[in-house]
Amino acid sequence: MTSADEHQPAGDRPEPPAPAEGRRTQETAGSSPVRAGSRVVIIGGGPGGYEAALVAAQLGARVSVVERQGMGGAAVLTDVVPSKTLIATAEWMTATDQSAELGIRGGAEGASVDMAAVNRRVLTLAARQSQDIRARLEREGVRVVDGVGRLVGDLRADGTRIVRARTEDGEEDLVAEIVLVATGAHPRVLPDALPDGERILTWAQMYNLTELPEHLVVVGSGVTGAEFAGAYNGLGVPVTLVSSRDRVLPGEDEDAAELIETVFRRRGMNVLSRSRAAAVRRVGGGVEVELTDGRVIAASHCLLAVGGVPNTEGLGLEDVGVALTEQGHVRVDRVSRTTAVRVYAAGDCTGVLPLASVAAMQGRIAMWHALGDAVAPLDLDAVTANIFTAPEIATIGVTEKDVQEGKVDAVVTQLPLARNPRAKMLGIREGFVKVMADRHSGAVIGGVVVAPRASELIFPLAIAVTQRITVDQLANVFTIYPSLTGSIAEAARTLHQTGN
Numbered sequence: 365m366t367s368a369d370e371h372q373p374a375g376d377r378p379e380p381p382a383p384a385e386g387r388r389t390q391e392t393a394g395s396s397p398v399r400a401g402s403r404v405v406i407i408g409g410g411p412g413g414y415e416a417a418l419v420a421a422q423l424g425a426r427v428s429v430v431e432r433q434g435m436g437g438a439a440v441l442t443d444v445v446p447s448k449t450l451i452a453t454a455e456w457m458t459a460t461d462q463s464a465e466l467g468i469r470g471g472a473e474g475a476s477v478d479m480a481a482v483n484r485r486v487l488t489l490a491a492r493q494s495q496d497i498r499a500r501l502e503r504e505g506v507r508v509v510d511g512v513g514r515l516v517g518d519l520r521a522d523g524t525r526i527v528r529a530r531t532e533d534g535e536e537d538l539v540a541e542i543v544l545v546a547t548g549a550h551p552r553v554l555p556d557a558l559p560d561g562e563r564i565l566t567w568a569q570m571y572n573l574t575e576l577p578e579h580l581v582v583v584g585s586g587v588t589g590a591e592f593a594g595a596y597n598g599l600g601v602p603v604t605l606v607s608s609r610d611r612v613l614p615g616e617d618e619d620a621a622e623l624i625e626t627v628f629r630r631r632g633m634n635v636l637s638r639s640r641a642a643a644v645r646r647v648g649g650g651v652e653v654e655l656t657d658g659r660v661i662a663a664s665h666c667l668l669a670v671g672g673v674p675n676t677e678g679l680g681l682e683d684v685g686v687a688l689t690e691q692g693h694v695r696v697d698r699v700s701r702t703t704a705v706r707v708y709a710a711g712d713c714t715g716v717l718p719l720a721s722v723a724a725m726q727g728r729i730a731m732w733h734a735l736g737d738a739v740a741p742l743d744l745d746a747v748t749a750n751i752f753t754a755p756e757i758a759t760i761g762v763t764e765k766d767v768q769e770g771k772v773d774a775v776v777t778q779l780p781l782a783r784n785p786r787a788k789m790l791g792i793r794e795g796f797v798k799v800m801a802d803r804h805s806g807a808v809i810g811g812v813v814v815a816p817r818a819s820e821l822i823f824p825l826a827i828a829v830t831q832r833i834t835v836d837q838l839a840n841v842f843t844i845y846p847s848l849t850g851s852i853a854e855a856a857r858t859l860h861q862t863g864n
Contacts, residue, residue, distance in 0.1 A: 401426065402735065405527040405540035406727075407513040407679065410437025411720040412546035412710030414497050416727030420542075421504040423735045428538050429506060430513035430529045434491075435498040438548050439720045441490050442568035447591060449486045450570075451752045453477070454598035458631075458754040466791050477599050480574040487571055509536070515543065515680040519705050525684070542706050542734045545679065545686075545694060546727060549672035549712035557583070557644035557668055563651050564644050564666050567592060577601050578664035581653045583641045585612040587751050589669035590624065594753040597633045604634040604661055606641055606653065613751065617764060617812045619778065619796065620757045624814075627755070627794060644668070674713045691715065698741035700730035708734060722747055745809075746830045750819040755795045758822035761810030761829040762800055773803045774810075777858045779851050781815055786846035792816060799825065799835070799855045806834040806861050815848060824852050835859040 404420045406413045409431030420427045434441050457475060498508055511531035519525055527538045551566035553559055561569045567588055578601075582593040585607035597603045605612065605628065612628065612635065613621040628635055636655075643654045644666045653661040674692045682688060685704040687695045693715030700708045708730035711723030725742060732739035751757040767774045781787045781795035792815065800810035811825035828838050839856035843849045 402541040403524070403539055404428070404542045404544070404731070404734075405430065405513070405525075405538045406544045406546060407515075407527060408437060408544075408546035408548060408675075408711070408713075409433075409435045409497075409508070410439045410546055410548050410711055410723060412548075412723035412727035413437065413544065414501060414727075415724040416544050416546065416710060416731045417501055417506045418504060419728045419731040420735060421501075421506050423731065423737055425542070425731075425735060427506045428509055428540075429501065430509045430511055430527065430538070432510070432512045434494045435501065435508065436490075436494040437546075438550070438568065439723070440493050440497065442571075444720050445490045445493055446486045446571055447567065447588075447595075448752055449489050450482065451591060451595045453482050453485075454595040455754060457600065458598040477576055479576045479599075483571045483573060509538070511536075513538075514678060515684045515686075515707070518684065523706070525706070542731075543708070544700075544727065544730050545676075545681065545702070545707065545709040545713060546711045546723065547675040547679065547713045548723075549674045549718070551668065552671045552673045553668055554583075554641065554644070554670065557641060557666070559668060560646065563646055563664070564668070566668055570667060573665075578650075579604070579662075581606060581644075581651070581661055581663045581666045582669055583644070583653065583666060584669035584671070585609065585635075586615065586669065586671070587613065589667070591752050592667055592669060593633060594624075594628065597628065597631055598754060602632070602634075604636065604653075604663065606636050606639050606655070606661075608638070608640045610637055613757070616751065616757060617759060617798070619764075619798070620759075620812055620814045623794060623796075624751075624753050624755075624757065627753075672712060672718065674715060676713055689715065696726070698729075699733040699739060700726045700742070701733070706734065716742070717744060717747060719747065719749055746826075748822055748826045750822070752819070755792075755815050756813075756818035758813045758818035759811070760822055760826045761808075763810060764798065764800065764812075766810075767800060772800075772809065774800045775803050775859055776800050777855050779855045779858070781848065781851060784846070784848060784851045786848050786850065787815075789846065790816075797821075797851045797855045799852070799859060801835045801859045805832075806836060806859070807832045808835060808838060808856070811852075813852075821848055821852070824849060836861070 402425050404425045404427045406429045409429050417427050417429050509529050511529045513527050513529045516526050516528045524539050529536045559566050580596050580601050581604045582589045583606045590612050593603050593605045611621050612625045640656045642656045650664045651666045676692050687703040694709040694713050696709050696714045702709050710726035712718045748760045762772050766772050778796050778798040782793045795815040798812040801808050808828035813821045835856040839853050843853045
């Protein structure tokens with residue numbers, strides 16, 4: 365879920381492409397510069413594709429989008445939008461954790477979940493969002509082609525390429541000066557744990573359920589695994605989380621990950637650290653998950669959350685000179701160029717950072733660059749990310765690990781939310797605000813918020829990082845009293861530099 369999405373360590377991201385000796389690059393191609401009115405063909409209608417289409421249309425291009433699944437792609441139809449809608453339902457259950465403390469009688473014990481109704485709502489909202497995106501594109505003059513696209517043939521003498529779209533009515537060749545590949549990724553599976561869509565499931569298949577699982581085993585403790593495990597645990601399902609690492613969310617802020625694992629265990633989740641699934645098989649009306657150490661876990665359902673595979677096969681990419689990584693991701697530079705002339709790529713198929721917001725920005729940058737508009741290269745230091753557990757984990761900029769390893773010279777402060785007056789009123793006892801600031805200039809260069817709605821609370825820190833605001837400037841902004849954002853200002857005040 366990219367969305368959402370599995371976070372990818374920086375060391376695993378593909379390097380920007382270096383055109384081979386003698387290969388014509390974007391700048392040296394022997395065709396005239398691209399101008400408004402050019403034909404743009406986008407393969408894939410997810411966030412990278414449809415945001416690129418809107419920019420290209422705004423700049424006067426003639427735009428076609430080829431999409432096989434429905435506008436919005438997996439992000440809208442089977443990933444980010446559905447999963448976060450499911451999590452929103454679970455939030456209503458986890459929000460009652462402190463109900464007795466607040467004087468509310470009954471709490472979660474008096475609530476029940478109709479899984480069929482939940483998933484009907486999930487899929488209905490996803491479909492509506494997809495329809496809204498398509499309608500917006502069509503209003504802007506973008507042509508949407510329902511089908512599968514692939515590049516065929518070499519760059520032609522007039523600087524154009526052919527994208528062949530296979531639709532229900534046959535094949536159609538689309539001529540393009542510019543091509544954007546934004547085909548996303550699909551769930552990775554294990555050789556001995558093949559999904560059947562009923563009991564052994566990928567995250568895209570979880571919305572087929574009409575009843576709550578009696579016992580759900582989640583294999584994988586990255587972002588996707590943690591989010592689904594937390595959501596189903598919140599819905600009252602017994603959950604076993606199989607984590608191959610020492611802790612859940614191994615790629616995230618260590619303090620945040622430890623807090624989430626503590627919350628999981630407190631809420632009754634069975635977290636199996638340093639454990640790895642060897643096989644998953646159907647047994648009667650349920651499943652058995654066999655671990656590599658020989659243990660076998662019996663359950664009603666198993667969710668495989670072990671990462672994604674880029675959708676780059678069968679697109680004709682290598683035939684036209686688009687370089688791929690060993691993992692199959694499209695190699696791109698910071699303005700989304702591939703190694704083929706005027707072929708760009710965006711989103712999860714590039715492996716840069718599997719977030720819908722990054723895909724959208726890559727797509728916009730590609731069109732700004734290709735169509736000659738002002739453009740700044742992609743800056744991953746300014747990317748905000750959020751994990752939709754309860755509480756949520758939101759991050760921006762450099763990490764505390766970067767500071768500890770000496771990659772940046774910074775000071776770090778961390779304040780628990782438990783002492784925030786608004787948090788006390790809301791019964792929030794778990795969470796914190798962490799701020800990293802440059803040791804010399806005082807500029808805010810990173811932050812972490814662990815709290816309910818951290819995805820909203822991170823915004824002030826995101827502004828501070830992107831605009832190079834100092835801790836003193838951040839501390840001097842008025843905050844509402846009482847409010848959770850008051851802890852952000854307080855954290856900034858603790859980093860005040862006296863000049864001594």
